[in-house]
Structures are given as C-alpha cells and as structure tokens.
Amino acid sequence: MEKISPPGLRARLVGLLLAATACAGLFFAQSDPVRAEYGDVVINNHSDAAGVRPVVFPHWFHRVRFRCKVCHSDLGFKFQAGGNDINMVKIIDGQFCGACHNGSVAWSVENCDLCHSGKPNTPTQVHESTIQSLVGTAAPPAANAKR
Amino acid sequence: MKRHLAIAGLATLVALGAAAQGKGPGKDVYEKTCALCHGPGLAGAPKYGNKADWAARLKAGTAKLYxxxxxxxxNGMPGKGGxxxxxxxxxxxAVDYLVASVGEAKAAAAPAPAKAVPAPTAAKAAPAPAAAAPVAVVPAPVAPPVPRAASAAPGAVATVDPxxxxRLLAAPGKRNAPPAEDGIHDAANPGTHALQPPLTALAGMPPLGAGNRVNWVSSLDGGKIRPRWDRDDATAAAVxxxxxxxxxxxxxxxxxxxxxxxxxxxLDCSNCHPQIFIPQKGANQISMASIMLGQxxxxxxxxxxxxxxxxxxxHSKKKDAAPAAALAGAKP
Structure with a gap:
C-alpha cells in the first residue's frame, strides 16, 4: 500500500509540472525586459493560429548583406510590419522571403526554426521602434495580454 | 570478417552508450547548442564523432580548440557557438565532449573492445553542472530588471547603486543582446542558438548613440560592410x-x-516617391509628431x-542670423 500507483503518481507529477510552468510563465513575463535589436520585426500574422512560433526578422542581419532596395523595391516588401501577406506557399513559390531563401542565395525553407524562432503569442511589431516606445506593446505574452 | 564488423559495431554501441550516460555539462551543452552544426556537420563544422574532421584540429592542441x-x-564558428x-x-x-567523441571512435575501431576512456576529460570541467539545463528559461536571473511600465511597484527596485x-535605456552591457537573451526569441527553440549574435556582425562598425548603436551610413561609406545592391549580382552598383x-x-x-x-x-527612388514624399519642393507637410508616429x-x-x-x-544647418535679426527688428 505504501507504493503510489503509477497513474496517480503521473497525474501528480503532471499537475506539479503544470503549476510550476504557470508560475514560471507569470514570473518571467513580468520581469523579463525585452532587449531586442533595433529594427527586429516580429511577424505573427498566421503563426500562432498555425501552431508555430512567430517569425523574427532581423533587419540588422539583412542590412549587412543587402541594401534596403533589394527587398523593399525589387521584392515588393511594403514598409509595414505585418503588412505583407506572406505565407509558406508564396515563399516556396519564390515570392517574398522565398526570393532568396531558396537554397541558392540563402538557406532554404526546411530550416523552419531559424525564422520561426519568436516567443509564442508575441504580437506583430517593430521592436525598439519609436512608435513602440510611445504606444508601448513591447512585452510578449502575458504582459501584453493584460493591456 | 562479418564477425569482426559485428564486434566493432557492438563496441561502438557500447562506447556511445557510455558517452550517452550523461557526462555532465559537456553533453548537455553539446546537445543544446553545438549539435545543430556539429551533429550534421553544417557549414563545414567538424562532425561529432568524425575522426577525419577532427584530426588536424586536434593536432593544434586542445588549448587552441578552446x-x-x-x-x-x-570559418564561421560563432563565439561560444552563438x-x-x-x-x-x-x-x-562541450569541447571536451566533442573531442572525446573522436577518441571513442578510435577506440571502438580497434578490435579489442576498449573500455571507453573519454570520461576524465569530460568530467574534469564540471564546475557548473546545472547551468546548461535552464537554457530554456534563460533570462531568469538577470540583474535588477528594468521596470518598463511606470506602474511597476517602486519597491521592486532592489538596487544600491543610484x-x-x-527606466528607459538599456545598460551598455545589455545592448545588442544575443538572440537567446533578447526577450523576443524563444530560447527553447533550438534554431535560436544557431542565429548570429548581433555583436559578431556589428562590433567593428563605427558607433552611433542610438538604434543598433552603429552608424550604418559611415559603415557603408568606409567599406566596413558591402551590402549588395542586387539580389544576385554582387557587382551591381547603386544608382x-x-x-x-x-x-x-x-x-x-x-x-x-x-x-x-x-x-x-x-534605396530606390520608388521607395519614397511619390508614395511617401511628393517629389516637389514645398509640397510635403512634415512634422516631428508625424515622424514619431511612423509617417x-x-x-x-x-x-x-x-x-x-x-x-x-x-537638423544640421545653422540658421542664418541676419534674416532672423532683421525680422526681429521689423517688429513694431
């Protein structure tokens, strides 16, 4: 009798784990300052709904390699975070990111988690932007939800 | 012959098994950070367990590897694997763990099933055993968190240094944070650790007091960076x-x-004209308020x-003093 039955034990463990995760989530959401790089864009048009992490687009990384004109003129990216209706079909079809991320100019689409690397539920926005500091939607999940 | 192969195979398994039995932090770090490239051998990275890849590097000595x-x-290896x-x-x-992986392969290839030796190297650098595990929740123990919102409890600031x-500025050490610590990347995502940390790219560029903390214009002028003007043609020149x-x-x-x-x-002319700016002097109403709101x-x-x-x-051109004075004098 002194042995706890496996299912009971598992249920307790799962419960404990969930509680711990919830506490940790709350704690980190509040105390975790966002120190993203200037111009990092989080794009979350479809990601959360599709069950993948939102995309983080680092402007600085691309700026070292290409002038603005390549993407914003030749490839047709609008100057608007989330304003380009990008999806994986278009990318695989060679549009938007897919113009370079095709295995020839840059690595190809099978490296999902290099782009889809943002914290889940982070809203679409340009990080460290002036408008973000004025309107204030910096923090990802919980801190943002309460606004 | 077949038997020999079988024995060799078995020995490999045994050796790998021994390695897999948690050789402390090296293994953890390897799996969380290094394995992404050193597992499959991406971008010319020496592969885990591949003797040929490591031979030349081992000759240079462990200190050099560290x-x-x-x-x-x-060659593309980011500092601390990024x-x-x-x-x-x-x-x-983690280096010890990788080095041990080729030591093992050698031992296993010999017909005698040598008892896996790699333990001492991997075990000796074990001062921070638990540190690798919480990578998933990495930003936890950072210094006093800078309260973002004015509503944050004032008592929460437990700092001695006034x-x-x-409230608003990132401390110098906190700028250009690596992806796993920047608060928007998910540290639990393996790909996050493969991304280039900003400082490895921006370090040598002329500084600026804001933004990415580098002066992009003078970086380009000074040839510090050579971003392409054309997606495919590296020689195309800007108009x-x-x-x-x-x-x-x-x-x-x-x-x-x-x-x-x-x-x-x-940029291209069409990026700004005529959508954002009418290409005619005096035709555009611009105010700081609209600029700050993203217009x-x-x-x-x-x-x-x-x-x-x-x-x-x-705002770089000093106003002419004369007309201003004349205007002031003209006032009744």
Whole structure:
C-alpha cells in the first residue's frame, strides 16, 4: 500500500509540472525586459493560429548583406510590419522571403526554426521602434495580454 | 570478417552508450547548442564523432580548440557557438565532449573492445553542472530588471547603486543582446542558438548613440560592410543621386538638410516617391509628431534607420542670423 500507483503518481507529477510552468510563465513575463535589436520585426500574422512560433526578422542581419532596395523595391516588401501577406506557399513559390531563401542565395525553407524562432503569442511589431516606445506593446505574452 | 564488423559495431554501441550516460555539462551543452552544426556537420563544422574532421584540429592542441570555441573562428564558428549565455567552463566541457567523441571512435575501431576512456576529460570541467539545463528559461536571473511600465511597484527596485536606475535605456552591457537573451526569441527553440549574435556582425562598425548603436551610413561609406545592391549580382552598383534639399524649419532648431546621396545608396527612388514624399519642393507637410508616429521620414527613421533622438543628424544647418535679426527688428 505504501507504493503510489503509477497513474496517480503521473497525474501528480503532471499537475506539479503544470503549476510550476504557470508560475514560471507569470514570473518571467513580468520581469523579463525585452532587449531586442533595433529594427527586429516580429511577424505573427498566421503563426500562432498555425501552431508555430512567430517569425523574427532581423533587419540588422539583412542590412549587412543587402541594401534596403533589394527587398523593399525589387521584392515588393511594403514598409509595414505585418503588412505583407506572406505565407509558406508564396515563399516556396519564390515570392517574398522565398526570393532568396531558396537554397541558392540563402538557406532554404526546411530550416523552419531559424525564422520561426519568436516567443509564442508575441504580437506583430517593430521592436525598439519609436512608435513602440510611445504606444508601448513591447512585452510578449502575458504582459501584453493584460493591456 | 562479418564477425569482426559485428564486434566493432557492438563496441561502438557500447562506447556511445557510455558517452550517452550523461557526462555532465559537456553533453548537455553539446546537445543544446553545438549539435545543430556539429551533429550534421553544417557549414563545414567538424562532425561529432568524425575522426577525419577532427584530426588536424586536434593536432593544434586542445588549448587552441578552446580558444576557437570561445572566441569563434573565421570559418564561421560563432563565439561560444552563438550562445553567449554559456560560461567558459561550459563551452570547454562541450569541447571536451566533442573531442572525446573522436577518441571513442578510435577506440571502438580497434578490435579489442576498449573500455571507453573519454570520461576524465569530460568530467574534469564540471564546475557548473546545472547551468546548461535552464537554457530554456534563460533570462531568469538577470540583474535588477528594468521596470518598463511606470506602474511597476517602486519597491521592486532592489538596487544600491543610484546610477543603476534607468527606466528607459538599456545598460551598455545589455545592448545588442544575443538572440537567446533578447526577450523576443524563444530560447527553447533550438534554431535560436544557431542565429548570429548581433555583436559578431556589428562590433567593428563605427558607433552611433542610438538604434543598433552603429552608424550604418559611415559603415557603408568606409567599406566596413558591402551590402549588395542586387539580389544576385554582387557587382551591381547603386544608382546614386547627389542632391541636398534644405528644409527651413519654423522653430529654433537648425534647418534640415536632406541628402539624396546617402538615401539613394540604400534605396530606390520608388521607395519614397511619390508614395511617401511628393517629389516637389514645398509640397510635403512634415512634422516631428508625424515622424514619431511612423509617417514621412518616420517610415524608416525610428524603426530601422537612426531614430529621432539623433536630432542633429537631420537638423544640421545653422540658421542664418541676419534674416532672423532683421525680422526681429521689423517688429513694431
């Protein structure tokens, strides 16, 4: 009798784990300052709904390699975070990111988690932007939800 | 012959098994950070367990390997594998673990099933055993969190140094944070640790007081960076137009000099004209308020180009003293 039955034990463990995760989530959401790089864009048009992490687009990384004109003129990216209706079909079809991320100019689409690397539920926005500091939607999940 | 192979195979399994039995931090760090490249051998990375890949590197000595792992190499190895949250000891433990992997393969190839020897190297650098595990929740124990919102409880600031309090600015050590620590990347995502940390790219560039903390324009002028003008053609040159437009501003600030040159080095005419700016002098109403809300110049400045805090980069032409004095004198 002194042995706890496996299912009971598992249920307790799962419960404990969930509680711990919830506490940790709350704690980190509040105390975790966002120190993203200037111009990092989080794009979350479809990601959360599709069950993948939102995309983080680092402007600085691309700026070292290409002038603005390549993407914003030749490839047709609008100057608007989330304003380009990008999806994986278009990318695989060679549009938007897919113009370079095709295995020839840059690595190809099978490296999902290099782009889809943002914290889940982070809203679409340009990080460290002036408008973000004025309107204030910096923090990802919980801190943002309460606004 | 077959039997020999079978024995060799078995020995490999045994040896790998021994390695897999948690050789402390080295293994953890390897799996979380290094394995992404050193597992499949991406971008020329020496593969885990591949003797041929490691032979030349081992000859150079373990100290050299430690340095390469800690500081990065010109071949593409980022410092600390791109995960700057790791301590030096953890990185060294991971190196030991990788080195041990080829030692093992050698032992296993010999017909005698040598007892796996790699333990001592991997075990010796074990001062931070638990540190590798919480990578998933990495930003936890950072110094006093800078409260973002004014509503944050004032009592929460447990700092002794009065100068340490700064509500809005990131402290110098906290700028250009590596992806896993920047608060928007998910540290639990393996790909996050493969991304280039900003400082490895921005370090040598001329500094600026805001934005990415580098002066992109002078970086380009000085040849520090050579971003392509064309997606495919690395030799294509920008179509540069050298024409300054002076905008006289109403207040006491110096007038604005808008240089087409620096803008056309990055952008195409059609990026701004006619959508954002009507290409006619005096036809565009621009105010700092609209810029800060992301209109006009604010489409880029305040998002990717230097922000409005750098007033004098635009407001750079001193007003003529004479007309102002004449105006003052003319007043009744």
């Amino acid at each position: 340095t390469s792992a800690l500081k990065g190499t010109a 995960n700057l949250a790791l301590s030096d000891a953890e990185v060294k433990a 100068n340490a309090f700064n 540069v137009m050298d024409l300054n437009i002076v905008r006289e501003v109403k207040g006491s600030m110096p007038d604005v000099v808008y240089p087409h040159k620096q803008h056309t080095e990055w 006009k110049c604010g489409v880029c400045h305040g998002k990717v180009a230097f922000p409005v805090s750098e007033c004098r980069l635009c």
